[in-house]
Amino acid sequence: MAPAGDASPERSILRARARGEVSADESFEDLYRLYGPTVRAWLRVRVPPPVSDDLLQDVFLIFHARWGRWEFRPELEVEGARPVLSFLFRTCHFVLRGYRRKSGREESVEGLDAADEGGPERLTRSVEAGRALELARRLCPTEELGVLLPKLAGVPAREIARTLGLSEPAVDHRFRSALGRIRKALGAPRGGKRGH
C-alpha cells in the first residue's frame, strides 16, 4: 500500500523499469500491489462492492495499457512527484464519472444523500467509534470528498487540482471545508497548525 508522504517505493519501481532492470509486467505487478489497495479504498468509500472492484479492474486495465508506453520524463523525478499515483487518481476520477453517468446518478447529490442515511444515531456511533473517515464519507459533499481522499493517500495538491479542473487554493479550500465539517460534527474547536 502507499505510505502517505513517502514517494520512494513508486520512484524505485519507476527507476528500475526505466533502467530495464525489471520487465513491464513485473513492474506493473509491483505497482498494482503498491497502489491497488489505495485505488480500491478510493472506490470503496464512493461505491459499494462488487461495483467498486469492477471499477478497480477498469482503472488498472487502463493503467496497464498506458504502462506499456509510459514516458519516463525527468520532470516527474522531482521530490514529491508521484506520477503513477497521480495517473491512477485521475483515471479513477474519470471511471467514477463514467459509472455515475451510466447508472444515471448525479454526482453532486451522492455525498449529501449518504449523509442522511441512518440519521443521528448512526452518526453518534461513528464518532464514538473514532471513525472520522466514516463520518467524512457520510457528511462531506462529493466535491469535498473528492479532495480529501486523494490528500489522505498522498496525491500532490497540484495533481488533484489538475484532475478536478480547480486551482490549488480551491483544492485547499475544499480540504479545509471537509475538515471543518467533520470537526463540527465532533463538536471540536477550530485549531492546530495549517498545512498537510
Place this chain on the structure above:
Amino acid sequence: MATDRALLRSLTAEWAGLEAQLARDLPAWRPAAGPPLPLSPTAIYAQLEDVLQAMAEMRPAIERHADRFVTGAWTLKDLVGHLASWAAEFRQEVQTAAGGGSFDYVIPFALNVIGPNEWNARAALRQRPLPLADLLQQFERETRRLQDLVLELPPPALYGEATFPLAPSGDPGQLVRGSIAIIALGKCSHDLHHLGRIREFLGRLER
C-alpha cells in the same frame, strides 16, 4: 477536543487501516489465464474523458500559439482541425455501425506513412477557414457524443464485429474489421499521440 492536526492524524491512520484491510484480499488484477478482459463502457468513457481534459488543459497555450507551424505544412491550428475532423469521423463511423449501416467510402492509408495522407489533406483544407474556437468546440462536441454512444450501446453492439471504412494497408479492398469499442479506443490512442506531441511542442515554446 480534536484540533485540525489531531483530526488529520486520525483520518490518516484510518485511511492507512482501510488500505491495509483492502490489501489483504486484493483481487488478482486479471485472471491468470484466458484472453485479455474487454474494457468496459465505463473504462472507454474514462479514456475519452482523459482526452477531453488533456485538450482542455492545453487550450490556453494552444490559443497563444495557434499560428505556429508544427510541421513544414501544418500550423498548430491545423493540427487541432485534424483532431476535430477525426473526432467527427470516428463518431460517425460508430453511429453508422451501431445502426447496422454500411459505408459508401474508404479511407486508404498511404503505404509508407502513418495515416491517410489524402483524407487528412482534404480535411485540413475544409477546416482551415474555421476559427480555432469552432474547431475546439467540434472536437469536444464529437468526443462527448461518442462518450454517450459508448455508454448507451448494448454490449452486443459495442463489442460485436463490424466493417469500418479504414484501409490501413492502403488497399481499399482490405477494410478494418473490429468492434465499436476498438474504434473508440483507436480514437483515444490517435488523440493521445497528437496531444502528447502538442504538449511537447508547447513546452518547448513556453520553456
